[in-house]
Amino acid sequence: QVQLVESGGGLVQTGGSLRLSCAASGRTFRSYAMGWFRQAPGKEREFVAAINLSGSTTYYAEAVKGRFTISRDNAKNTVYLRMNSLKPEDTAVYYCAAAAEFQRLTYYRLGDYWGQGTQVTVSS
16 A cells, blocks of 8 residues: 655635645555545545656646646655646645556546645635
């Protein structure tokens, strides 16, 4: 198994930026594709972004494309989500996820392991 811990959430004004981090431990970080999901109050969990094992391929939800950037540093066992031009509709708890296969994140929109989440609040 793999343990995931998110950090970097907080309160930001519309148009601002945040960078979320997800630190992984346990199994080899390089063995997993990584992704970010979010869940707003009263709504279902939503896919945000994913990155493959090597970091050579990324995939984004249409709602965040062009504003968010997912990256990974395998040497540091960490995946990042840089969020720019934030909007109030981006407000949610953001979860880091690990999956054995990239398509499990991008196609099936599922993760095998999850972090505890970090709150992102974007004010008007």
